[in-house]
């Protein structure tokens with residue numbers, strides 16, 4: 001296909017919340033961008049409203065979009081993940097030429113990215129799975145960008161993606177994470193951590209309201225104060241803002257007029273499914289995902305309330321001390337959630353042959369993305385000191401934070417249990433910490449039971465080898481099954 005009139009550096013199809021702002025960001029940074037949307041009115045609205053922000057080429061069809069972009073073309077797809085992305089890829093591919101680059105910037109499952117990458121490679125095209133985080137505002141003003149694809153594709157895209165990404169201390173929040181699905185894999189785990197972060201924040205809010213009896217506005221003040229310390233982050237700041245918001249119609253705190261059933265588009269669930277396959281215990285993320293599911297089971301919740309309706313025990317706490325304890329518990333649990341997420345990235349990278357630099361991941365999450373937080377700098381430093389870190393939990397800074405916070409963490413969970421306030425993420429994070437540091441785990445009993453009912457064998461603490469006890473026989477003789 002000829003494109004003699006092509007003058008755009010890059011093309012983008014999918015101009016909903018993210019795509020339209022990403023396109024504006026690209027144009028504002030001096031790149032000519034060709035824009036397209038299945039429903040043309042979104043494209044014309046973008047040009048009408050924001051056409052003067054940069055050099056846009058409006059396109060009514062994918063054919064026009066392809067013709068408008070200089071070769072080798074780079075075309076970004078920013079549409080609904082799943083079937084919609086496949087539909088756009090299928091329509092786009094026949095229009096392209098060898099060497100062109102298709103970039104999926106949506107929240108694709110990394111396995112879909114692997115599949116698409118293989119299919120396009122066979123046609124001589126490059127496929128890039130590019131995770132973008134930052135929501136609507138980040139897409140416009142600088143997101144965090146996780147690119148997966150060939151070295152060549154990254155070289156072509158680098159000037160554009162680095163110029164539009166958020167910037168922290170002069171470093172763009174953008175990196176070539178690895179080949180094929182690596183970028184979408186890291187974005188998936190990022191979203192899993194986002195689920196855990198939000199669940200921990202929600203549990204903190206619930207405790208401060210239900211145990212300490214604070215109003216949403218008072219809790220907002222607490223979050224605002226926390227945002228001035230170690231917990232400083234986008235989500236903590238946003239929580240203060242949301243809790244202070246009053247519903248215009250009713251005059252009630254906004255949080256009280258929102259239905260308490262949390263939805264999910266799937267990235268948290270994928271993270272948990274993947275962690276199960278990898279055998280990595282990401283308990284905080286898993287509990288956060290299940291907590292969203294539980295909140296959505298409205299009929300079961302109604303039945304349970306009717307059957308078990310109880311007034312939880314009043315818990316007598318000193319408000320100021322409790323606020324401090326919740327802060328410590330939140331911080332320690334957050335450290336666990338991030339440690340687990342980074343463990344998953346390390347395990348996934350090893351399993352799939354991606355050379356993922358964990359310090360670089362922490363670096364590009366410091367700005368632009370939803371989980372941006374001051375303490376990512378600490379994580380970056382930890383991996384800079386020791387790239388093959390076994391767990392973030394044992395690095396001096398985080399070990400101290402968890403050790404200092406552990407008593408408060410326990411107190412908070414005791415208060416939650418007494419008060420009937422569910423804290424699945426707090427509790428599972430503490431259980432994870434206790435599990436890791438325990439001298440002996442009851443896993444020994446599980447091994448013995450497995451051997452008893454299924455001859456599954458066990459290892460001994462005092463000798464090498466694999467053993468089986470013949471439980472049904474007199475004297476229960478033990479045999480060594482292998483060395």
Ligand SMILES: NC(=O)C1=CN([C@@H]2O[C@H](COP(=O)(O)OP(=O)(O)OC[C@H]3O[C@@H](n4cnc5c(N)ncnc54)[C@H](OP(=O)(O)O)[C@@H]3O)[C@@H](O)[C@H]2O)C=CC1
Nearest residue numbers: 014015016017018019038039078079080081084106107135
């Ligand atoms: N919203 C967010 O905060 C974030 C979203 N993402 C991801 O970015 C992508 C875009 O998200 P968002 O902007 O919220 O928009 P949506 O996920 O709501 O997707 C809407 C866009 O998809 C297009 N689309 C849907 N089905 C098709 C189809 N069959 N063929 C062609 N186009 C189709 C729509 O076109 P039309 O207008 O014609 O309906 C529209 O442009 C998603 O993959 C999302 O997961 C990533 C980070 C943050």
Ligand SMILES: O=C(CO)[C@H](O)[C@H](O)COP(=O)(O)O
Nearest residue numbers: 107133134264265266267370
């Ligand atoms: O990717 C994102 C932020 O990083 C999106 O906002 C994501 O879609 C939110 O996920 P969910 O709808 O499952 O809460």
